Amino acid sequence: xxxxxxxxxxxxxxxxxxxxxxxxxxxxxxxxxxxxxxxxxxxxxxxxxxxxxxxxxxxxxxxxxxxxxxxxxxxxxxxxxxxxxxxxxxxxxxxxxxxxxxxxxxxxxxxxxxxxxxxxxxxxxxxxxxxxxxxxxxxxxxxxxxxxxxxxxxxxxxxxxxxxxxxxxxxxxxxxxxxxxxxxxxxxxxxxxxxxxxxxxxxxxxxxxxxxxxxxxxxxxxxxxxxxxxxxxxxxxxxxxxxxxxxxxxxxxxxxxxxxxxxxxxxxxxxxxxxxxxxxxxxxxxxxxxxxxxxxxxxxxxxxxxxxxxxxxxxxxxxxxxxxxxxxxxxxxxxxxxxxxxxxxxxxxxxxxxxxxxxxxxxxxxxxxxxxxxxxxxxxxxxxxxxxxxxxxxxxxx
Numbered sequence: 001x002x003x004x005x006x007x008x009x010x011x012x013x014x015x016x017x018x019x020x021x022x023x024x025x026x027x028x029x030x031x032x033x034x035x036x037x038x039x040x041x042x043x044x045x046x047x048x049x050x051x052x053x054x055x056x057x058x059x060x061x062x063x064x065x066x067x068x069x070x071x072x073x074x075x076x077x078x079x080x081x082x083x084x085x086x087x088x089x090x091x092x093x094x095x096x097x098x099x100x101x102x103x104x105x106x107x108x109x110x111x112x113x114x115x116x117x118x119x120x121x122x123x124x125x126x127x128x129x130x131x132x133x134x135x136x137x138x139x140x141x142x143x144x145x146x147x148x149x150x151x152x153x154x155x156x157x158x159x160x161x162x163x164x165x166x167x168x169x170x171x172x173x174x175x176x177x178x179x180x181x182x183x184x185x186x187x188x189x190x191x192x193x194x195x196x197x198x199x200x201x202x203x204x205x206x207x208x209x210x211x212x213x214x215x216x217x218x219x220x221x222x223x224x225x226x227x228x229x230x231x232x233x234x235x236x237x238x239x240x241x242x243x244x245x246x247x248x249x250x251x252x253x254x255x256x257x258x259x260x261x262x263x264x265x266x267x268x269x270x271x272x273x274x275x276x277x278x279x280x281x282x283x284x285x286x287x288x289x290x291x292x293x294x295x296x297x298x299x300x301x302x303x304x305x306x307x308x309x310x311x312x313x314x315x316x317x318x319x320x321x322x323x324x325x326x327x328x329x330x331x332x333x334x335x336x337x338x339x340x341x342x343x344x345x346x347x348x349x350x351x352x353x354x355x356x357x358x359x360x361x362x363x364x365x366x367x368x369x370x371x372x373x374x375x376x377x378x379x380x381x382x383x384x385x386x387x388x389x390x391x392x393x394x395x396x397x398x
Contacts, residue, residue: 003031003166005396006182006192008173008206010034011044012149013376014198015156016388022163024392030165031192033184035172040153042200042275044381046345048225048255048266049149050238051075052379053090053141055110055117056250062362064113066383066390071143073385078147081155088256090144090238091125093134093329099242106139106242116143129237131330144238148258149381173199176209180369194396197372201274201348207372212365215354216374219294220274221347225255225265226322230337234262239329246304252316252325263342264326269313270295270306277344294351303356350375364391371395 005021007014010032018032039045051074054067078085094103103119110117118140120128125138132138161167172185181191197206201220207213228234240253249268256262273291275282298306316322323338350359362383363375371391380387 001031001188002029002191004028004192005030005194005196006180006190007032007196007198008182009198009200009203010036010039010157010167010169011042011198011200012040012153012156012381012384013044013200013373013387014196015039015044015153015160016384017196017198017391018160018165019156020385020388020392021396022160022165024397026163030160031168031190032160032165033168033171033173033190035170035185037170039157040150043345043347044153044200045150046223046343047149047378047381049146049258050255050379050382051143051145051147052382053110053117053143054113054115054382055106055139055141056243056245057113058109059112061360062387062390063360063379063383064109066362066386067379068113068115069386070379070383071145074147074152074382075143075145077155077385078152083151083155084148084258086146086256086258086260088144088146088237089128090141090240091120091128091132091134092139092141092240092242093125093132094137094242095328096135099135100137102242102245103137103139105245110139110141115141117141129235129239131234131332132237132239133329133331146238146256146258173202173206195370196391196396197370198376200376201346203348203372203374203376204350207365207374210370210372212370212372213374215352216350216359216363217290217294217353218274218348219298219351219358220271220276220291221349222269222271222276222344223266223347224269224344225263225342226319226338227340227342228262228264228337229339230334232334232337233260234330234333234337241329249309252322254326254329264323264338265342266345267313267316267322268309268347269316270310271346274348275346277346294353298351298356301356304358347377348375349377362387364395366395
């Protein structure tokens, strides 16, 4: 079976690229290969559903532009297709004087990126959400919202099916046979003029079969949220702490989901293999050996503060301790109301093996025949539509 474009991976990035290709080249023959029974089985369907605004990232990063534009485009897509959306907005709060410079840096980055952000005082914060506390100032983001990520992915899938895109579900990538011909896990041979690798947690492994991702490897991090079932509603807006701008994790925060549920999280626990969701599900000895070897190196060298990160993350599996971290963001909180773990997700975080640093921005490698999306970390869901356009502009039709 031969196609114009064959996309490996049915997550939001693979779907968004397929959508961009069908819009540009409606007569082309496109297929999506997905090892799971349906789309969005992994991080694309397990993320918080937050449509980020784009003020965390420096103006020279791809994330900055893609997040700003993606927020607008995904919001429009949800309204146009009658998908659920909660315009709950967001505030970033400071715990003390030492965090104010970083708060103002976020405001500067946001304004440089053309994002609607405002520095507010405690009185203005009270009017937005009276239970949230900050030291002197907070950052207000009115364009942050939440959606149902699975619903969004399903809508895009159905749109693509209606446009003639062929999906292979329950059938994954097995190996490269020759050129742009691959063998699937069902033994089928698929060929394409252009092969696009959007395999998420396995993108680096697929890329290596085609001579790419030589200096990178995926280090998986497990993210879990705690859901609130107390009698009250502690917050009405998303509440985030001032982050450590040197790493890609945003700290424990409150998220108000599309159905109004309040949750805190996520964890950023180093996982032991790529799909280390629960127990020994999907256990792979070879993956575990590779991942644990790299994590041991990072732990011993304490690269990018990995040692302290790992130790801090282990503590979060105590519900009381975890909820206590969120308690710092509000005036009062029924900690016992956080009593249910959410569906765990795995963040496919690219590591530069040469520098031992986590790669903070999007990374794509390729040539005239194949394209490999190696790093599509948070907020890849928000960024998906403009990122797909950029991939097509710079790698498909260049």
